[in-house]
Amino acid sequence: MIANFVLSAFAVLGLVTIWAIVVFTEAARRIPVHYSKSVFRGRRMYRQSGSTHIPLKVNSAGMIPLIFAGSLLIFPAVIGGLLTGLSGAPAAVIRAGEILTEHFNYGGSMYWLFYFLLVVGFTFFYTDVVFRQQNLSDTLQRNRGFIPGIRPGQRTADYLNGVMRRITLVGALFLGLVALLPFLAQLLTRLPANQSLIIQSTGLLIVVGVVLDTIKQLEAQLLMRHYEGFIR
Secondary structure (H helix, E strand, C coil), X not given: CHHHHHHHHHHHHHHXXXXXXXXXXXXXXXXXXXXXXXXXXXXXXXXXXXEEEEEEECCCCCXXXXXXXXXXXXXXXXXXXXXXXXXXXCHHHHHHHHHHHHHCCCCCHHHHHHHHHHHHHHHHHHHHHHHHHHCHHHHHHHCCEECCCCCCCHHHHXXXXXXXXXXXXXXXXXXXXXXXXXXXXXHHHCCCCCCCCCCCHHHHHHHHHHHHHHHHHHHHHHHHHHCHHHHC
């Protein structure tokens, strides 16, 4: 009976997690953009305008924050193991090593707390660095594009940065919750960490990302075959 409940709980949790990863991976905030250009017809110049949008993804960092955070959290436990293994070391040093080993092992509560905080922090850091390098405001200004109601230049850059920070907060909290999946699964099943089925958040993100990318590539190939006659 208990085994069936555990398997059912993990199946439901896994399906809900996969659905949430797909939704947040594909979710994006569309920023409307208008373009104006001059076209000469004979001796007269006409102004034409077109509209499109800039998709700002909610989860633009992907699984990179999870990898960074997991890599950093290895060091406290390693340092703690080295300190406890020192022969002839003072009692305070050995005690410090024991504390690090106890709280920063895979099943410790401090491990999951710092894991969540580091994932959220790395999500903001990585997204901000990558987004600023794109310099979308200057690109729009060079191509005579503008956001309705926003002045080109610095005002556009401030607006885009503000929108990106707000949607990144949602994506960062989502990645933090995905990182806590093994801890939540342990609480749900009330089993020790070494006896519970572990749902690896990084593995789920990789699998879902590869599947979505494969689907997009298949759609692109089908579209190319559909327009093959026009290309020739």
